[in-house]
Amino acid sequence: MRRPIAISLAFLAAVPLLAGVAGLPVHGDPSAPVHTHVSARYIEHGVEEAGASNLVTGVLLNYRGLDAAGEVTVIFTALIAVLAVLTVASTRDADASNHDGRVRRSDADRRHPDHPVSPIVHFVVRLIAPFTALYAAYVILHGHVTPGGGFQGGAILGGLFIALTMVLGKERTRPLVRPVLAPWMQGAAVLTFAAVGAVGALLTGVYLGFPVDPSLRIVRDLMLIALEVGIALGGAAVLAMIFLQMEAS
């Protein structure tokens, strides 16, 4: 009995959705509503106004800077909440195992990865690691010119950290996330947005405003790069710490 009901409900939901999709403008149609309002201006003046040859970055960080700041705050609050839950869970596990009187692993055991790593994986990860790091730096610092930016570069950096941790073991990569710096790294993106927003307020009178004057072009570029670096560091740090916490205990 439940199956026919489920099928008919799915069908009922699919009909209006598919009808809506059928009513969408053709992909790439220049007269579609999405192309007739602000995007014409972005495409015509975006490069000179926003200071980013990559229009996606120009819209994301300059025209829609406030939206991006809010988005970054939401994402990083959520990630830090996940991290907090994982940290509480793993400390509780550790406490429980102490009370059980189970033998804790000695420090010598922890110097090696938990599982034996195939020599091929070990070699390949170590071979590509410097190139991955260089690529991540390029994606972050060049994000206002070519596709990419802080989110992408941060994810690549976080992925590199995870790959190195799996191959070399936690003790080799853990010094990269110092406990003193950890809270600042997690908040890097939000803090950078606040700092750059304040600089923008000083220069233009508007929070997160970017100077349009050609003589201040270097300042504007530096503000964009600072935002990208902040997002990337925060993203990479949070991803790496979530991985370390999940692996811990």
Place this chain on the structure above:
Amino acid sequence: MSLTFDIFLLLYLIAAALVVARAKDLLAASIVFSSYGLALCLLWQYRGAPDVAMTEAAVGAGITTVLFLVAIGRTTRREK
């Protein structure tokens, strides 16, 4: 040619999504989901959205899969 490639990718995405939803072996589901991310990344790139494609490749195909694998390693591989 362009439409053929699009349709191929879209059909692959649907097939991969069905496999992920129905698989009882969570390790297999994670790997298929990683390939889903890779196919979606190709589709984004092919449709002229390289910024989204990079995010999809790094997060969707890469880090998400690793976190799934760690979670499976700490729980069980079979869905109950």
